[in-house]
Amino acid sequence: MQYFMLARLIGMGIAMVSMVSAADRPNIVLVMTDDQGYGDFGATGNALIKTPELDAMAQRSASWEEFYVSPVCSPTRACLMTGRYNHRTKCIDTFLGRSMMASDEVTLAEVLQDNGYATGIFGKWHLGDNYPMRPSDQGFSYSLIHKGGGLGQPADPRDNKARYTNALLFENDREVETEGYSTDVFFDHSFEFMEQSKKAGKPFFAYVSLNAPHSPFHDVPQGLYEKYQKVDFSPIMVLDEGKDQAKENDKLARIAAMITNIDDNMGKLFKKLSDMGLSDDTIVIFLTDNGPNTRRFVGPFRGKKSELYEGGVRTPLWIQWPKVLKPGSQIKKSVAAHIDLMPTLLDACGVKEVPNGMDGRSVLEKLKNPEVELEQRPxxxxxxxxxxxxxxxxxxxxxxxxxxxxxxxxxxxxxxxxxxxxxxxxxxxxxxxxxxxxxxxxxxxxxxxxxxxxxxxxxGARADQPGPPYIVVEKDKENPSVLTWQDMIEGTWRPNKVGYYKVEFTQDGRYDIRCEAALGYKLKKDEKWTAKLELGGKEYSTPFNPETGIGVFEALSIPAGRYTLKTKIVSEGGEEWVVYHTRILHR
Missing domain, CATH: 3.30.1120.10 (Arylsulfatase, C-terminal domain)
Structure with a gap:
């Protein structure tokens, strides 16, 4: 191992005792869907939503019967990436700055990258959109992601128009146009990443973290949707009071189309691994991030996303690794959770000492031999x-x-x-x-x-560091820094509730700060509008053009330091609107 790698690992609190040889290290493909419930698979008893590829995977896999995640997106992702309870990481919610994870957390991707793995993420990160919290800052050598919690949310580019097809995404932190449905795009790019990693002679970790079947539901695979429109979903529907059954049936048809599209891509994944000769040497993991996004069939349980009943926090966990795990084995009467995946994967990859402070534990021996008894822990x-x-x-x-x-x-x-x-x-x-x-x-x-x-x-883990992390403005890392509604503290997603950002400028300098309204804002064109900025106890104003939705503060002199920053748009009649995106450019 090279000296610089060893020094970094020691700095992380990791001591490398031994590793398996590069040729014997498994590849890892971790697929996690967004807002798909426990009962959305044929393998878990759903006769209406078709998932033949995942049903077949379940038969080939070691299946963990009692596996827990958090009831919403970001907390699950923080636990999975760190092996630690998310409350230790500053990530405790899904928006308003609370989904940003502290950058000093050691991620699964960082450890694998430092142990010779190519690391790629495809889809949803949801742990911070700005430096130093992006995937590229947290161990991923390649990233193709959307920002925030999903396509169609306030972290999206202004002109993305909530589209899942031909979406504007971010490849290695640069905005790019894509062609095709987002789930297909993420899988296709993961396949290219796997091929390139193999050519380079490197094992790979591909984190395929899909945004589907999360809302919005207006843009779904059309052919599958047309088929599901003919299905009566009432046997799996749980109607809340006041819900319209026809509308709920249509919503489930759309969700089912997204799910079957995921399943189709899983089939392409298994074929790709076979064609590359990597099936036996690749760990493929499938799970969901929380319960379903509507009240619907969840197997023998009750509950949905955001709830603590089993339907909100239980997921299937299927792990396929033909070289090591017995196909069709089932782990029963043993409880595991998202915090266990990182230590388990590091164990499988031959990392003998893991980062300090993980709450999870390796369950690899239990996966290999379901008869092994694990000590009970809460x-x-x-x-x-x-x-x-x-x-x-x-x-x-x-x-x-x-x-x-x-x-x-x-x-x-x-x-x-x-x-x-x-x-x-x-x-x-x-x-x-x-x-x-x-x-x-x-x-x-x-x-x-x-x-x-x-x-x-x-x-008590971060009692001395209250609130969300600081977004760091550093010219050589991110320029411009684009602050979005996703991370606006003490705001809401209502456009008339203005919040603020915690920002650290690392360099003295001249900065242009550009305020952008959402394209959907209906600003009164016959009124004079002003953009206002509060920073470091000073207030600034500049004209705001309601036609373009843009106002720019030019060449502000800002000393290095930590600040709260608030921007807003104000009409001469006294209306206040949230700035959709605030762009900070270091000249």
Whole structure:
């Protein structure tokens, strides 16, 4: 190992004891879909949504029966990338700056890259769009991604028009036009990456992190949608009060089209690996990031995205590795979670010492031999809105067959009062229908104590660093820096609620700051508009053109330092609008 690589690993808290030879290191393809539920597969009992390729993969794989993720996007991704509970990483929500992950976290991609792997991401990152939090800053040598939490969200380029077909994406941090449906594009580029890695003689880690079947649902694979329009989805539909069945049926037809398109691409993936002669030596992993984005069939469970019941936090986990894992093996009565994937993969790749501070553990031996007994340990999942964790709010503890849950809802940022715990025996009651909190009091007390210990630990992890991370403006790393609504602190996604950014300028200099309105804004053209900027205790104003949706502050002299930065658009009549994108250019 070269000296500089060893020095970096030591700086990460990693001591390399030994590694398997380069020829024996497996490739890794990790596929994770967005907002696809546990019950959206034939292999999990869905007779209406067609997933033949994934059903076949399940038969060829080691399947982990009780595998947990967080109930929403970014927390799951932070846990997966670091092997740590997301609350340690500053990533605790999905928007308003709370989905940015601290840049000093050591990622799976960083460790694999430093151990000779080619590393690529294709699709959704959702852990920070600016330096130093982008995939390219966090261990990925190649990236083709959308920004923010999904296409059609406020991190998108102004003219992307929420399109999944021919989308504007970001390749190695540069905006590019693409041709085709986004899922096809991400898979196709991952195939090219695999081929190039093989030609270079390097094992690869391809993180195919899809944005489908996340909303919006207006742009879906048309041929598949036309077929699914003829399907009656009422057997798998769970209608909330007031929902229109015909509209929900159409929505499920669109979601099903997106899912079957993913399945088709999985078939292309397996063929590509076979054609390259890499099937036996490649670990292929499939999972979802959280529960489904509508109330629908989730197997024997209940719940959906954002909820702590099993349907919101359980995912199939299929791991295909013909050289090592027995096809069709099933891991039962053993609980694992997203935090376990990083240590497990590092173990599989021969990294004998892993980054300090991981909460997860390698479960490789259990995958190889399902009869191996693992020591029971609690898995804790907590998610709700807000800049910081709130004790007892929207949380669960899983230990053995028992699950303690406090389903207080996710939209409020704080929980006040006494928690109303629920306790379930999941071995006997996977649907969580029989609350045993008043019967198994000793079990409940034990799990509450486990939660409180966990809460004390993770809530103190970055107590000296309150709030979201700083976006760093550094000319040689990102110029311009484009600040989007995705990371605006204390705002909302309503255009009349203005928030601010935490920004660190690393260099004294002259900066142009450009304010851009969303193309969908309906600004009154007969009024005078002004762009306003607050930075470092100073206020600036400049004319704003409602026709172009642009106003520019030119050549501002800004000393290096940390600031809060607020931009807004104001009419002469007193209307205030959020700036869609704020571009900071170091001259």
């Amino acid at each position: 898995i804790v999942i907590q998610y709700h809105r807000g800049d910081e964790i709130s004790k007892y709010h929207s949380c669960m503890v899983r230990l053995g067959k028992w699950k303690l849950v406090h389903p207080s809802g996710t939209q409020k940022t704080k929980f006040e009062g006494e928690p109303k715990w629920e306790l379930y025996d999941l071995a006997a009651d996977p649907g969580e229908t029989k609350d045993l909190i008043g019967v198994e009091k000793e079990v409940a007390a034990t799990l509450i104590a486990r939660y409180e210990s966990w809460y004390k630990d993770v809530s």
